[in-house]
Amino acid sequence: MPSAVRPPRTLYDKVFEDHIVDEKDGNVLLYIDRHLVHEVTSPQAFEGLRNASRKVRRPDCTLATVDHNIPTASRKNLTTTEKFIDEADSRTQCMTLEENVKAFDLTYFGLDDKRQGIVHIIGPEQGFTLPGTTVVCGDSHTSTHGAFGALAFGIGTSEVEHVLATQTLITTRSKNMKVQVDGELAPGVSSKDIILHVIGIIGTAGGTGCVIEFCGSAIRSLSMEARMSICNMSIEGGARAGMVAPDQTTFEYLKGRPLAPKTDSAEWKKAVSYWSTLKSDEDAKWDHEIFIDCKDIAPTVSWGTSPQDVVPITGVVPGPDDFQDEDKKKSCKKALAYMGLIAGTPMQEIPVDKVFIGSCTNARIEDLRAAARVVEGKKVASNIKRAMIVPGSGLVKQQAEAEGLDKIFTDAGFEWREAGCSMCLGMNPDILSPGERCASTSNRNFEGRQGAGGRTHLMSPVMAAAAAIVGNLADVRKLAPPSMAADKGSPKIELDAHMEDVSSDEDLDRIIDAPADPVSHPPSQSTAGISAGMPKFETLRGYAAPMDIANIDTDAIIPKQFLKTIKRSGLGSALFHAWRYEPGSDNEDASFVLNQEPYRNSKILVCTGPNFGCGSSREHAPWALLDFGIKCVIAPSFGDIFFNNTFKNGMLPIRITDSSALNRVADVAKAGKEVEVDLPNQVIRDADGDELAKFDVEEFRKHCLVNGLDDIALTMGKVEQIERHEARRTREWPWLDGSGYLARHRKGPVKVEAVSVPKTNRGEELKEPLEW
Ligand SMILES: CC(C)[C@H](C(=O)O)[C@@H](O)C(=O)O
Numbered sequence: 001m002p003s004a005v006r007p008p009r010t011l012y013d014k015v016f017e018d019h020i021v022d023e024k025d026g027n028v029l030l031y032i033d034r035h036l037v038h039e040v041t042s043p044q045a046f047e048g049l050r051n052a053s054r055k056v057r058r059p060d061c062t063l064a065t066v067d068h069n070i071p072t073a074s075r076k077n078l079t080t081t082e083k084f085i086d087e088a089d090s091r092t093q094c095m096t097l098e099e100n101v102k103a104f105d106l107t108y109f110g111l112d113d114k115r116q117g118i119v120h121i122i123g124p125e126q127g128f129t130l131p132g133t134t135v136v137c138g139d140s141h142t143s144t145h146g147a148f149g150a151l152a153f154g155i156g157t158s159e160v161e162h163v164l165a166t167q168t169l170i171t172t173r174s175k176n177m178k179v180q181v182d183g184e185l186a187p188g189v190s191s192k193d194i195i196l197h198v199i200g201i202i203g204t205a206g207g208t209g210c211v212i213e214f215c216g217s218a219i220r221s222l223s224m225e226a227r228m229s230i231c232n233m234s235i236e237g238g239a240r241a242g243m244v245a246p247d248q249t250t251f252e253y254l255k256g257r258p259l260a261p262k263t264d265s266a267e268w269k270k271a272v273s274y275w276s277t278l279k280s281d282e283d284a285k286w287d288h289e290i291f292i293d294c295k296d297i298a299p300t301v302s303w304g305t306s307p308q309d310v311v312p313i314t315g316v317v318p319g320p321d322d323f324q325d326e327d328k329k330k331s332c333k334k335a336l337a338y339m340g341l342i343a344g345t346p347m348q349e350i351p352v353d354k355v356f357i358g359s360c361t362n363a364r365i366e367d368l369r370a371a372a373r374v375v376e377g378k379k380v381a382s383n384i385k386r387a388m389i390v391p392g393s394g395l396v397k398q399q400a401e402a403e404g405l406d407k408i409f410t411d412a413g414f415e416w417r418e419a420g421c422s423m424c425l426g427m428n429p430d431i432l433s434p435g436e437r438c439a440s441t442s443n444r445n446f447e448g449r450q451g452a453g454g455r456t457h458l459m460s461p462v463m464a465a466a467a468a469i470v471g472n473l474a475d476v477r478k479l480a481p482p483s484m485a486a487d488k489g490s491p492k493i494e495l496d497a498h499m500e501d502v503s504s505d506e507d508l509d510r511i512i513d514a515p516a517d518p519v520s521h522p523p524s525q526s527t528a529g530i531s532a533g534m535p536k537f538e539t540l541r542g543y544a545a546p547m548d549i550a551n552i553d554t555d556a557i558i559p560k561q562f563l564k565t566i567k568r569s570g571l572g573s574a575l576f577h578a579w580r581y582e583p584g585s586d587n588e589d590a591s592f593v594l595n596q597e598p599y600r601n602s603k604i605l606v607c608t609g610p611n612f613g614c615g616s617s618r619e620h621a622p623w624a625l626l627d628f629g630i631k632c633v634i635a636p637s638f639g640d641i642f643f644n645n646t647f648k649n650g651m652l653p654i655r656i657t658d659s660s661a662l663n664r665v666a667d668v669a670k671a672g673k674e675v676e677v678d679l680p681n682q683v684i685r686d687a688d689g690d691e692l693a694k695f696d697v698e699e700f701r702k703h704c705l706v707n708g709l710d711d712i713a714l715t716m717g718k719v720e721q722i723e724r725h726e727a728r729r730t731r732e733w734p735w736l737d738g739s740g741y742l743a744r745h746r747k748g749p750v751k752v753e754a755v756s757v758p759k760t761n762r763g764e765e766l767k768e769p770l771e772w
């Protein structure tokens with residue numbers, strides 16, 4: 001007899017299972033409650049919808065804004081986006097989003113709206129992010145929203161299109177990892193130090209394949225904003241998502257948010273009672289557990305080019321001899337050369353050129369308050385060329401100004417900017433010049449991240465503020481009173497005044513009046529000709545380019561300046577741009593493998609270093625590889641989002657954990673001989689047909705690749721199950737339906753007919769059965 005008692009479950013298990021629309025052979029069709037959209041990763045997705053004459057299934061569950069490309073200069077003279085953004089590609093990308101939100105009738109916070117801001121700041125701010133929801137965005141730092149006990153993760157552009165069309169994703173279960181942080185944070189130590197410390201311990205691949213739950217007394221005592229900074233950087237620890245169980249702190253934060261259920265209503269009570277069940281059962285099983293004591297955490301800074309390269313501010317720059325592992329010794333040498341640092345130098349003796357306080361990690365009101373407490377009454381050091389404060393949203397900026405924080409910063413010599421991603425990745429005018437060193441509150445210190453040749457040191461807002469005042473990387477504890485860094489339980493941002501105008505009829509009508517015919521409103525710059533469907537993959541034979549670098553991130557595969565396209569094609573020449581060309585020129589660097597024969601014609605890439613494709617969710621990385629001619633990447637492990645993105649483009653990523661098998665493949669690659677990848681038989685051979693390695697691949701993914709199946713069309717075949725889930729959702733979690741700004745106008749999903757003769761996005765009829 002099957003047992004009626006359910007096995008103990010983690011918070012992740014509970015949220016995941018409440019969103020299963022359908023499940024077969026380990027593949028799950030997962031319902032998505034909240035979809036955030038920004039200008040960089042959406043144009044090709046909307047184009048895919050147009051090509052297949054599809055609509056957005058749940059406009060009421062979709063929220064769009066511009067953040068990455070926009071200048072953070074004053075908007076006093078803003079008239080239109082077209083006039084405001086000088087850089088042509090950035091302008092096109094932002095205007096394309098504006099046209100798409102009109103055409104598809106979506107809620108949009110544009111440059112003229114106070115609610116505009118970094119996508120991961122505005123979701124929580126508006127109450128769009130709620131406990132127990134599934135939240136996605138074409139952006140890796142979607143993990144931020146997990147602070148609410150939501151299952152929130154980044155996706156690529158093909159998946160953005162899938163969610164827009166079906167409000168679901170095809171996925172598999174992740175593993176459960178617990179990171180328990182206990183004790184009390186010492187003065188000067190904040191949530192950013194916790195997460196930098198954790199990543200220093202687990203490494204950037206430590207969370208691969210896992211959802212991390214952060215728990216323990218230290219996490220419980222943190223404010224929501226501090227919890228968001230921690231979950232934000234779970235992606236830097238390689239995890240799919242980070243989560244914190246919702247509690248009274250969460251409920252207090254949500255009270256009065258425009259899109260949360262109205263406080264004290266019956267719906268609020270029902271919601272709180274459901275949210276209160278969202279915690280891991282006592283005896284839940286964990287695949288990995290990490291325990292950390294706060295007394296071991298000091299103010300922490302990064303020294304290298306990976307977020308795992310961290311030391312306490314009281315430490316020194318490490319050298320290759322400090323590492324046992326050969327890969328790590330090599331990475332350390334490379335990082336020191338890039339960062340212009342000498343092993344053994346005390347961290348506090350490193351001079352800084354620029355200071356950036358902003359990003360989705362640390363641009364909330366509490367971050368600005370904490371930094372202002374350090375800066376108050378002091379001056380930015382004379383060697384600092386530029387110190388910037390970039391609030392995470394228009395509402396954060398407004399609140400900070402109401403509290404006089406802007407004045408504290410500008411009196412000290414900081415620039416007070418408008419909301420956006422800014423110098424976190426420099427897709428906008430805010431960048432580092434080559435060789436400049438930046439104290440930054442952002443989340444990634446990859447080579448070239450803040451500008452080609454720029455050098456980033458990650459740290460907390462109070463530490464960045466201290467660096468600005470001292471002119472070197474500095475220990476904030478020497479500079480400010482002990483109470484300064486407490487980032488707990490501080491008062492809420494003032495939303496009320498603005499909420500009133502938001503829900504006025506006039507405001508709603510401004511949003512609603514946009515034309516709603518997706519097919520008749522093409523974007524200004526045509527994306528015609530792109531293919532959203534999947535080419536088939538069976539057997540691939542060709543040269544394999546060998547690489548032996550660990551943690552090759554997607555910023556390295558394709559740097560930010562090439563993300564401004566609204567097409568999928570033409571990115572091959574940008575592949576590995578910073579490594580392939582000499583600095584600042586179009587001259588090839590002859591030492592880079594893809595500039596050598598026969599690797600100019602590679603169809604395969606073999607990387608012996610782990611964690612290939614970690615970092616950002618940019619699908620531009622597989623697009624660039626594909627455009628160059630590479631259809632298959634072989635490595636010991638991959639970043640989760642990159643791994644998914646390759647499949648969506650008819651590419652095959654192969655994990656080979658057996659190092660001797662991997663080395664056999666790499667040796668053939670290095671000898672300049674051809675390699676054959678046989679997907680149906682799951683084997684890699686040399687040119688003579690001798691087996692080099694076997695590999696695993698999920699059955700469903702293989703089926704899609706071999707048959708060139710388009711999974712949006714497959715999911716459209718599941719419309720009845722989706723509708724059943726939506727009916728349950730309305731019954732059990734009524735606050736999730738159309739509680740948005742458009743509630744009065746839309747009561748449910750856009751009707752999607754079940755497809756009788758299913759077609760791919762390329763318009764071809766599917767011969768294969770629709771089962772998966
Ligand atoms: C542009 C976007 C795809 C990217 C991400 O996914 O993280 C960006 O936000 C980043 O931080 O690199």
Ligand code: SF4
Pocket residue numbers: 067068118119139141359360361420421424425442443
């Ligand atoms: S990490 Fe930086 S670029 Fe990416 S969303 Fe956050 S602020 Fe924007």
